[in-house]
Amino acid sequence: MTEPTLTARAFFEKARAGQLTAIRCGSCGELSMPPRELCPNCHAHSWQPVVLGGEGTIASFTVIRVAPRAHAADVPYAIAVVRLKEGVSILGRIVDMPLEKLAVGLPVRFRPLIAKDLTTSVGFGPA
Amino acid sequence: MRRVAVIGVGVTKFGLHDRTSAELFAEAAREALADADVPASAVQALYYGNVVGGETEHQLHTGPQAASVLGIPSVPTTRFETACASSHAAFRHGVMEIAAGVSDIVLVGGAERVLNVSTAESTEYFAYASDAVWEQPLGLTFPGVFALIARAHMEKHGTTEAQMAAVAVKNHRHGALNPKAQFQKPITIEQVLKSAYVADPLKLYDCCPFSDGGAAVVLASEEVARKHRKPIWVLGSAAASDWMLLGDKRDLSRVPATERAAAAAYRQAGIGPSDVDVVELHDCFTIAEIIATEGLGLFEPGAGGRAAEKGLTGLGGEIPVNPSGGLKAKGHPIGATGAAQVAEIVTQLRGEAGPRQVEGARRGLTHTLGGNTATVLVSLFGRD
Numbered sequence A: 001m002t003e004p005t006l007t008a009r010a011f012f013e014k015a016r017a018g019q020l021t022a023i024r025c026g027s028c029g030e031l032s033m034p035p036r037e038l039c040p041n042c043h044a045h046s047w048q049p050v051v052l053g054g055e056g057t058i059a060s061f062t063v064i065r066v067a068p069r070a071h072a073a074d075v076p077y078a079i080a081v082v083r084l085k086e087g088v089s090i091l092g093r094i095v096d097m098p099l100e101k102l103a104v105g106l107p108v109r110f111r112p113l114i115a116k117d118l119t120t121s122v123g124f125g126p127a
Numbered sequence B: 001m002r003r004v005a006v007i008g009v010g011v012t013k014f015g016l017h018d019r020t021s022a023e024l025f026a027e028a029a030r031e032a033l034a035d036a037d038v039p040a041s042a043v044q045a046l047y048y049g050n051v052v053g054g055e056t057e058h059q060l061h062t063g064p065q066a067a068s069v070l071g072i073p074s075v076p077t078t079r080f081e082t083a084c085a086s087s088h089a090a091f092r093h094g095v096m097e098i099a100a101g102v103s104d105i106v107l108v109g110g111a112e113r114v115l116n117v118s119t120a121e122s123t124e125y126f127a128y129a130s131d132a133v134w135e136q137p138l139g140l141t142f143p144g145v146f147a148l149i150a151r152a153h154m155e156k157h158g159t160t161e162a163q164m165a166a167v168a169v170k171n172h173r174h175g176a177l178n179p180k181a182q183f184q185k186p187i188t189i190e191q192v193l194k195s196a197y198v199a200d201p202l203k204l205y206d207c208c209p210f211s212d213g214g215a216a217v218v219l220a221s222e223e224v225a226r227k228h229r230k231p232i233w234v235l236g237s238a239a240a241s242d243w244m245l246l247g248d249k250r251d252l253s254r255v256p257a258t259e260r261a262a263a264a265a266y267r268q269a270g271i272g273p274s275d276v277d278v279v280e281l282h283d284c285f286t287i288a289e290i291i292a293t294e295g296l297g298l299f300e301p302g303a304g305g306r307a308a309e310k311g312l313t314g315l316g317g318e319i320p321v322n323p324s325g326g327l328k329a330k331g332h333p334i335g336a337t338g339a340a341q342v343a344e345i346v347t348q349l350r351g352e353a354g355p356r357q358v359e360g361a362r363r364g365l366t367h368t369l370g371g372n373t374a375t376v377l378v379s380l381f382g383r384d
Helices: A008-016 A069-074 B021-036 B062-070 B086-099 B119-127 B142-157 B161-175 B189-194 B256-269 B286-295 B304-310 B326-330 B337-350
Strands: A020-025 A047-052 A055-064 A077-084 A089-094 A107-114 A120-126 B004-011 B045-049 B077-080 B105-112 B197-199 B213-221 B232-241 B278-280 B363-370 B375-382
Touching (some): A055 B197, A069 B119, A077 B142, A089 A107, B004 B021, B004 B086, B004 B337, B021 B105, B021 B213, B045 B062, B086 B232, B105 B337, B119 B142, B142 B286, B161 B189, B256 B375, B286 B326, B286 B363, B337 B363
Parallel strands (some): B045 B077
Antiparallel strands (some): A055 A107, B004 B232
């Protein structure tokens, strides 16, 4: 049995420490994030972890004004799909940026959002 | 493969009900069996769509639950869950079972009950159709998913909030002609544009409502269907999937699963988009209708917003879309929606849709999308 290259749990542990991690296929070079078993491009199982720089631009965004129960206290809050410099995209919360200034193409930088119970999620703030 | 026909359809009124989802399904199923003129004892299987029964009704095992409440407890039954496309997935399974020669008469459909819980609760449960590790913890909502998609479409194609509003106005106009619709009142562009933002750029009137309701369809083999007064033939039925995570979708302005499912369904039917006379598609949000009309090949990519604004998709237009009022006005009891769309197309192709009839409609299409666009089913129907 082989150990997984990167689990979701390991991803968020590294994220808590400020590091965004992707995986690169050793067979075809495809970059993927978040982790998965097989390369979606060539279906090989030959991943290597890659540390990303955390810089990207907003590909699309929204401001949530009606929230699920657990997030009701946060409204309004922004969520964006961020296209990272290395070419992969990920969804994250936008923090410390005025909601009315948000725009597609705006540069942002990764930052971990750490809850009181240390649960970590992906955030982006000013570049 | 054997030919398959729809010989009976039934839907409850959509909206607020003080009944369980199984009871709502049972009402629709009784109506569908009566419409098919077959006894309940002739049903050989039940395939059933239900999504958040575990959350809103504390009810799993909803297939046999629905069969028991209907009164056909001994038929084989399975619950299908593909988020908002669940009963379309159940429908496709029934079609394949008959086409394969396993059964001659299959009942398919679904039901949902959500108006017995608060909006904050139902918003949370619908968000369960997004990834629980990567997306839900961010506070992503179902409107939020389509808001991100809308923004991408606006950036790429110049689609406007007024074009999206035109979809809402058109579907409410249609809904006013449908006695089973949740909303039967026309609305104005101004009302849509002045409504509050739910997830920018989507406003309250860009969103379909939460709904309770049930829908059922009786499917039959050609031999059985030939004895029926007006069989409507299933010309094709296809499913496609796509990435769950929004970050993995390469172009948020498109729904690749719609394009793939449509291509497969058209291929099975041996027809193309220009052969379709009437469409029931998944307008959970106004932008979803615009992108679906493009993905189904009714309009060029990027042209869906302008087509809606010009009225090409209204009753009397070039290609009428959602004559029932769509999810937007008819309502969206998520487990029932796919079967309810089939019911509308069958009613249209029989020429029995009354004031919302698309004159002379011979071929129709249904398109149902699951949650975050990771599931799409497309089916094609014909009078002959």
